[in-house]
Amino acid sequence: MLGWLRWFMARNGIALSVYMLGAVALWVIVMIVLPQLFMLDFSFRHNWQQIDPSKMGGPEDVYTFVNYHFLAYGSPNNPDPFNVVDVTVFFRTIIAAVFVTIFDLALCYPIAYYLAQVARGGKARLLVLSLIIPFWVNELLRAFAFRILFGEEGTINAILVGLGLLSEPIDFVREDVALYAGLGYAYILLMIFPIYNVVESLDKNQIEAARDMGASWLRIHRRVVIPFAKPGITSGCTMVFMLSAGALAAPQILGGPSSLWFTQIIYQWFNTGSNWPRGSAYAIVLMLTCVLLVLVLMKIFKVKIGEIGR
């Protein structure tokens, strides 16, 4: 470490070295570590409703698991064996995020492959532009536009009913179709580009070699392209999963009246509930679960964490 520091100083000069190390330290500590530590600390504390404000910071203000306990079992007078509402929403959110991820992967892998291996020059640039430019539209505008598209009186229903394919309009918002479409669309670039990056570096000759030996397209992808693209697929899936599980605006606007996203519960605790400790506990459980899930999946698919960074 000391040796590396000396090498780094010699290479960049004192002033630049101090600036770079300082900036990185500031970034890591102030932006990443400290806020999360505050949240972690919060999650183990009583809220002002449960403790007399005058005793805050005193000997009775001790760490507690009460907020985590609440997520699992609800309030003391809850008749159910566990906190049915919150726990259900929690798992539904995770599962829905997994589905959004799978949907995005199925949609984006062919696009990424096409961009990386098939499209040439101008066509590829045009496709990339047409993928990026729609994201100039901000998230809220897009979400409300999706409501119009998918609503009971919306365009899709109008067309389907008009063509006689449906006798009654379907409320796609209530059925959460709008939500999944909105979430899925919001993160496609985060899925496409990591996969594109990796597949682009795949030697075309390997694909041709496999084809020359009689492999079908399916087998070429299963045995040659996908194993090679695994780091990109993992990194895309990780980002899409994390972001959709943690999304707030899209579920708020596009979610059906009966379906709640776990982030909305967290938001309620922080905001209308004025219970920051409980909100923190909920948020931390969500984060840890997501991280754990990702790590387990990486283990199953034999991807090392270092490979994602490539």
Next chain:
Amino acid sequence: MSADVQLDDVWVQFGDFVAVRDASLTIEGGEFFSFLGPSGCGKTTLLRAISGFQAPSRGRVLIGGQDMAGIGPNRRPTALIFQNLALFPLMRVWENISFALEVKGVEKSARRKKADELLELVALPGQGDKMVHELSGGQKQRVAVARALCAEPEVLLLDEPLSALDLKLRQHMRTELRAIQQRAGITFIYITHDQGEALTMSDRIAVMRQGVIDQIGDGTTVYDHPETAFVASFVGENNFFSGRVAEVSGATATVDTQAGRFCARISGAVPVWPGDEAIVFVRPESIRFARNGSDQNTLTVKLTHQEFEGHFWHLVLQTDSGDQIRMSVMNDGSSDTHEMESWIDIGFSAQSAIVLARGDLAAD
């Protein structure tokens, strides 16, 4: 099983660019056939047309008498070895080799057995469980050959597979490839820009220039009886003197050049006539020190440079008229050296020199 390959007036065009022009030839079953030419001459394109990765713009490719039009590379009885080998880095050696069987749905133990047999054939026994990156360049080469043979192709296509190896290994692999071809008994079509490779391995060679096949013949024919100026200058080293034909008598012609008047045998398929522009070629090893006028062609030259290569001395000489001449002298142990800048008499026989109609020369 080996199949013959027939090219029937094959053209390949990319937009306005003609990569292959009117290629017509028959490669016999079991033959080791090479396409030799400088980079960009269309030889790789031609190979891709045979393997099915590139559809000819015109003409037909027949393998074993069957027209290959509309038949994809995966359904042709050919296997291609790529220039960079294109081994699958994430599979083990044996999985790489037996991939063609995996495609056919052969069960694992049978695939493994076949891979081990092929490893034996390419002299890499017991290396099946290694990963590709654990192998040396020459070993990867053999794995690529084994992988291609596993598909039991009737024609094996090789796209400069030795170009990444160092000289020693390359020379060794030449012998090895030739031996494998004879053991496997199938047709090999080999693409190279290295005339040494083509000459040592091939039964026949097609020399290509700018999309056109200039000459087809066995090694000695292409080397000793080139039919175009390009073939004469591309295959092996050659000295050349441009001039005008003064006289033709039988199989020899006399040509006036700025270095003097030379008599040489006529080699080209196109006859030359007095007054034609022509080039006289003479190989460095055909030039000798002149001994009392025994040779028909003589020159007096100045020694400007010399290199010692063990079995040969390579001399660079200059004529009065400014032509540069290369001469190779066998090192027979007698220290028969010449002083730099000294004037020497050299000569060559009319039989060892050839005259060809003027044409493009290979770029150095």
